[in-house]
Amino acid sequence: MTVDAGAYLTVAAALFTIGAVGLLIRRNVLVMFMCVELMLNAVNLTFVTYARELNDIGGQSLVFFVLVVAAAEVVVGLGIIVSIFRRRVEATADDLHELSG
Amino acid sequence: MTLLLAATKVDMTVFVVASVIVLSGAIGVVIARNPVHSALMLVMTLFGIAVLFVAQDAQFLAAVQVIVYAGAIVVLFLFVIMLLGVDREENLGLEELRAQRPVAFLLGVIALAEIILLGRGADWVSGASSVAGRSQNETANVETLARSIFTRYLLAFEATSILLVIAVVGAVVLARRLSPSTPSREDQQ
Amino acid sequence: MIDAAWLIPAFPLTGFVLLVLFGRRLGDPAAGWLATAMTGLSFLVTAGVFVDLLSMEHAARHATVDVFSWIPVGGLSVEVAFLIDPLSITMALFVTGVGALIHLYSVGYMHGDGRYPTFFVYLNLFVFSMLMLVLADNFLLSFLGWEGVGACSYLLISFWFTRETAASAGKKAFVTNRIGDFGFMIAMFLIFSAFGTLTYSGVLPHAEELTKGTATAIALLLFLGAAGKSAQLPLYVWLPDAMEGPTPVSALIHAATMVTAGVYLMVRVAPILELAPTAMTIIACVGAATALFAATIACAQNDIKRVLAYSTISQLGYMFLAVGSGAYVAAIFHMVTHAFFKALMFLGAGSVIHGLHDEQDMKRMGNLRKYMPITWVTFMIGWLAIAGVPPFAGFWSKDEILLGAWNKSPILWFVGLFTALLTAYYMTRQVRLVFYGDDRWQQAEHPAPAVADPELSHAEPVAPNGHGPSEHADPHESPPTMWIPLVVLAVLSVVGGVINLPFSHDTEHLLRWLEPVLGEEAIHLFDGNKIVLALIAIAASLIGLAIGWFAWRTADRPELEPEPLRRAWYIDPLYQAIIARPGQALADLSSWVDRNVVDGAVNGIAVAFREGGGQLRRLQTGYVRNYALGVAAGTVALLAWFYMRAG
Numbered sequence: 005m006t007v008d009a010g011a012y013l014t015v016a017a018a019l020f021t022i023g024a025v026g027l028l029i030r031r032n033v034l035v036m037f038m039c040v041e042l043m044l045n046a047v048n049l050t051f052v053t054y055a056r057e058l059n060d061i062g063g064q065s066l067v068f069f070v071l072v073v074a075a076a077e078v079v080v081g082l083g084i085i086v087s088i089f090r091r092r093v094e095a096t097a098d099d100l101h102e103l104s105g
Numbered sequence: 106m107t108l109l110l111a112a113t114k115v116d117m118t119v120f121v122v123a124s125v126i127v128l129s130g131a132i133g134v135v136i137a138r139n140p141v142h143s144a145l146m147l148v149m150t151l152f153g154i155a156v157l158f159v160a161q162d163a164q165f166l167a168a169v170q171v172i173v174y175a176g177a178i179v180v181l182f183l184f185v186i187m188l189l190g191v192d193r194e195e196n197l198g199l200e201e202l203r204a205q206r207p208v209a210f211l212l213g214v215i216a217l218a219e220i221i222l223l224g225r226g227a228d229w230v231s232g233a234s235s236v237a238g239r240s241q242n243e244t245a246n247v248e249t250l251a252r253s254i255f256t257r258y259l260l261a262f263e264a265t266s267i268l269l270v271i272a273v274v275g276a277v278v279l280a281r282r283l284s285p286s287t288p289s290r291e292d293q294q
Numbered sequence: 295m296i297d298a299a300w301l302i303p304a305f306p307l308t309g310f311v312l313l314v315l316f317g318r319r320l321g322d323p324a325a326g327w328l329a330t331a332m333t334g335l336s337f338l339v340t341a342g343v344f345v346d347l348l349s350m351e352h353a354a355r356h357a358t359v360d361v362f363s364w365i366p367v368g369g370l371s372v373e374v375a376f377l378i379d380p381l382s383i384t385m386a387l388f389v390t391g392v393g394a395l396i397h398l399y400s401v402g403y404m405h406g407d408g409r410y411p412t413f414f415v416y417l418n419l420f421v422f423s424m425l426m427l428v429l430a431d432n433f434l435l436s437f438l439g440w441e442g443v444g445a446c447s448y449l450l451i452s453f454w455f456t457r458e459t460a461a462s463a464g465k466k467a468f469v470t471n472r473i474g475d476f477g478f479m480i481a482m483f484l485i486f487s488a489f490g491t492l493t494y495s496g497v498l499p500h501a502e503e504l505t506k507g508t509a510t511a512i513a514l515l516l517f518l519g520a521a522g523k524s525a526q527l528p529l530y531v532w533l534p535d536a537m538e539g540p541t542p543v544s545a546l547i548h549a550a551t552m553v554t555a556g557v558y559l560m561v562r563v564a565p566i567l568e569l570a571p572t573a574m575t576i577i578a579c580v581g582a583a584t585a586l587f588a589a590t591i592a593c594a595q596n597d598i599k600r601v602l603a604y605s606t607i608s609q610l611g612y613m614f615l616a617v618g619s620g621a622y623v624a625a626i627f628h629m630v631t632h633a634f635f636k637a638l639m640f641l642g643a644g645s646v647i648h649g650l651h652d653e654q655d656m657k658r659m660g661n662l663r664k665y666m667p668i669t670w671v672t673f674m675i676g677w678l679a680i681a682g683v684p685p686f687a688g689f690w691s692k693d694e695i696l697l698g699a700w701n702k703s704p705i706l707w708f709v710g711l712f713t714a715l716l717t718a719y720y721m722t723r724q725v726r727l728v729f730y731g732d733d734r735w736q737q738a739e740h741p742a743p744a745v746a747d748p749e750l751s752h753a754e755p756v757a758p759n760g761h762g763p764s765e766h767a768d769p770h771e772s773p774p775t776m777w778i779p780l781v782v783l784a785v786l787s788v789v790g791g792v793i794n795l796p797f798s799h800d801t802e803h804l805l806r807w808l809e810p811v812l813g814e815e816a817i818h819l820f821d822g823n824k825i826v827l828a829l830i831a832i833a834a835s836l837i838g839l840a841i842g843w844f845a846w847r848t849a850d851r852p853e854l855e856p857e858p859l860r861r862a863w864y865i866d867p868l869y870q871a872i873i874a875r876p877g878q879a880l881a882d883l884s885s886w887v888d889r890n891v892v893d894g895a896v897n898g899i900a901v902a903f904r905e906g907g908g909q910l911r912r913l914q915t916g917y918v919r920n921y922a923l924g925v926a927a928g929t930v931a932l933l934a935w936f937y938m939r940a941g
Contacts, residue, residue, distance in 0.1 A: 006113075006116050006160070007116050007117060007120045007160070009230050010224060011120065011124075012120075012157065012161070013224060014221060014224070015124045015127060015128065015157075017217055017220040017221065017224075018128055018217060019127060019128065019131050019150075021213045021214075021216055021217045021220075022128070022131040022132060022134075022135060022213070023131065024212075024213060024216070025135065025209050025210060025212075025213035026131075026134060026135030028205065028209035028212075029135065029205070029206055029209050030135065032140055034140050034143075034144075034182060034185065034186055035134070035135075035137075035140050035143045037182070038134050038143055038144065038147050038182065039134060039135065041147060041174075041178070042131050042134060042147070042150065045150065045151065045154050045174075048154065048166075048170075049154060049157060049158075052157075052158055052161045052163045052166065053161060053230075054230060054232075055161075055163065055240050056161045056162055056163075056240060056241070057230040058230065058232055058233070058234045058235065058236075059234050059235045059239050059240055059241055060234060060235050060236055060237050060238070060239075060240055061237050061238040061239065061240040061249050061250060061252075061253045062236055062237030062238070062253065062257075062258075063240070064163050064165075064166055064240060064246075064250055064253075065237065065250065065253045065254050065257075065258050067163070067166050068166065068169070068250065068254060069258075069261055069262075069265055071166075071169060071170070071173055071174065072265040072268070072269065073265065073268065074174075074178070075173060075177065075178055075269070075272075076265075076268050076269055076271075076272035077272075078178050078181060078182075079181070079272045079273065079275075079276045080272050080275050080276055080279070082181060082182070082185045082276070083275060083276035083277075083279035083280045084279055085185065085189075086185060086188065086189065086279070086280045087279045087280050089189055090189070098202070
């Protein structure tokens with residue numbers, strides 16, 4: 005008897021929410037990115053849980069792909085961040101707000 | 106939470122400890138003032154997740170998680186932090202945008218409550234089983250996974266490989282400094 | 295010739311069109327001659343139709359001349375068609391006849407005016423409208439003419455519109471008339487709903503079908519229209535101010551023709567009136583009251599034209615007194631004779647004004663008989679006619695009316711009698727002041743007379759003869775184009791009584807002539823009574839005349855000109871206070887509502903959108919994190935929805 009799926013899913017949900025809240029709260033761009041990673045991990049956990057419960061390997065395959073895409077995303081994202089913030093050290097996500105009404 | 110009581114003691118202990126690590130790491134990521142500390146807390150979370158993967162019979166993924174996520178991605182993060190010098194401590198006390206924080210907290214709490222309520226109302230898990238093949242069989246996890254990826258999801262696999270190439274090329278292009286003769290993009294600003 | 299009756303209004307209409315197109319090129323005096331010729335031709339055709347009508351069998355004297363179908367709409371079918379019967383031809387005769395004479399007079403009178411051709415444009419249009427009014431065979435076409443004469447009256451009163459008083463007078467006339475028109479229109483609606491048609495031949499023979507109430511309503515509403523057009527209480531106020539217009543206008547429109555339209559209308563609907571004795575009593579009383587009221591005011595006016603204006607109102611009151619008493623023939627008779635002598639006196643007054651270079655204040659005239667003999671003689675004839683001295687025309691017609699009034703009620707007769715006395719008095723006063731006495735016009739810097747006349751609208755301005763009122767050069771007689779009409783009208787004023795002498799049925803030509811239209815005259819009096827009443831009337835006239843003659847040997851008699859009379863019983867300020875000011879307040883209120891409520895609603899919608907948009911704009915903070923918050927909120931909402939559906 006292993007731990008029930010519900011528990012895992014709850015943990016995943018909590019992780020996701022923490023990631024989301026963190027994304028909304030923090031100003032530092034890199035920390036925001038890390039919060040995105042948290043959310044992706046929560047999703048991965050959910051998929052794995054379902055793979056076990058439904059006895060379906062498809063869930064784990066999907067996690068594999070999510071991992072790959074997350075990696076690619078981080079690469080590109082950090083590249084962008086580097087190119088933008090090369091000059092400005094104190095830069096935060098709040099600095100670009102000219103497109104306001 | 107009667108679910109937990111039905112499990113064996115070892116499983117339950119593993120689960121609880123891993124969960125605690127995961128969640129505290131996550132909170133640490135959010136709360137830490139220094140981005141380097143955030144990155145380290147992220148690593149802790151990722152390790153916890155890996156443990157949970159193992160507990161769920163997804164051994165290969167656990168390994169990949171540690172190697173790729175914790176080993177490569179977070180390192181990449183740290184490289185950029187160091188490179189750009191954004192390790193200055195962010196002033197967490199100051200929030201310029203009004204109501205951002207309270208609303209964010211509120212939304213998070215509501216979202217969590219909603220998800221849990223949704224799950225409790227019905228079965229957490231429903232759906233067709235073994236659509237893409239069985240995950241628990243006599244073969245090892247790696248083999249099962251490989252079989253799935255290289256046959257059923259081959260196209261997705263190839264696409265992700267192309268994606269990786271593109272990402273690399275893109276990163277190089279985005280972040281390069283041009284030669285001194287031609288003015289770089291940011292010099293043109 | 296009857297079939298060519300459409301030519302009668304066609305000629306002045308042609309004149310109007312030609313003058314609109316070519317008037318400026320024709321200029322002074324060709325435009326005037328063209329207009330006069332057109333009216334003259336119209337008169338000739340009318341005379342021809344009249345002769346034709348005479349040749350017809352007595353009782354069958356009516357014909358309808360169709361021109362075209364005007365409004366064929368559903369249940370309403372209105373033709374442009376003319377009803378040729380004794381009544382309409384009588385009206386047409388003197389409209390075109392007197393009209394032609396006045397056109398002739400105007401050729402000389404308006405000489406030198408900058409807008410000479412325009413004047414004749416309006417005059418021809420007026421004659422056309424008046425003819426449409428009297429010749430129409432249905433109420434709606436008459437109403438077209440009714441409105442037309444009202445419009446022309448407005449145009450002609452304010453002909454010298456650069457003068458503020460003239461412009462205001464025009465507006466006043468038009469607005470007051472409009473009130474009457476409203477009554478006419480409602481009456482038309484009632485008639486149509488009662489009879490399903492608007493033609494006279496469809497309505498009047500079947501008049502008995504009306505209930506008494508409906509008949510009274512129609513009669514009173516039409517009388518409201520008539521009161522407006524013919525200046526009866528309480529809608530008379532525009533007529534004294536209408537003297538701002540050139541004198542020929544006053545003569546034509548406000549003495550002979552337009553103001554008689556109301557009388558014509560009431561006589562035309564006599565069958566309906568017969569069904570509504572209450573209405574007739576009201577009409578008679580209003581007529582008598584107006585006659586007396588106006589006569590009192592005329593006793594104290596100093597402007598030569600204003601005296602005649604109030605006199606016109608008074609005489610029109612007589613005509614309505616006759617209508618209300620059932621003496622329709624008497625009303626028409628008096629209308630015709632009044633047209634003669636009143637036009638005569640107005641033209642004479644114009645001659646005086648012209649001769650004195652635009653002086654209109656009688657207190658500054660005097661002894662003009664030496665300098666303007668023709669004018670003097672013709673004016674005297676008019677004076678005797680209006681005063682009711684036999685054998686001049688006015689006596690016979692006024693006497694008929696008084697007899698009719700006696701038949702209705704002795705009180706009304708007495709009011710009429712007293713008014714006759716006043717009429718004689720104020721006309722004599724006018725004659726004395728203008729033609730006799732000292733040469734007051736010669737006292738150049740004369741001090742104003744002891745009693746200054748606040749009502750005096752100062753003379754026709756710079757335009758007509760280019761002379762200002764200060765240049766009192768020698769008064770001179772007017773040119774022939776001006777005194778020929780005077781003579782013609784004077785002759786008519788002398789012999790005009792012939793058309794209806796009361797001595798026997800054979801001499802009562804007008805009565806017999808109008809029989810097919812009006813039916814048997816219902817008034818029968820013993821001959822004895824008739825003669826006694828006539829003698830009393832003559833006596834009253836002579837008394838008034840004598841008082842006037844002897845009282846006005848000098849021009850300065852303030853005790854005979856009490857303030858209320860000179861101020862016309864303060865009616866104008868009264869109207870201003872109880873009607874004009876609340877009306878103005880209402881208009882201001884409406885304007886306020888329009889600006890703030892109506893426009894406010896429209897603008898308010900725009901403002902609401904703009905403000906709403908402005909508020910919504912604040913969502914666009916520019917901060918990505920705020921937008922992320924929005925996304926998160928959306929997600930929460932979506933989850934809530936799932937929960938609702940699941941639960």
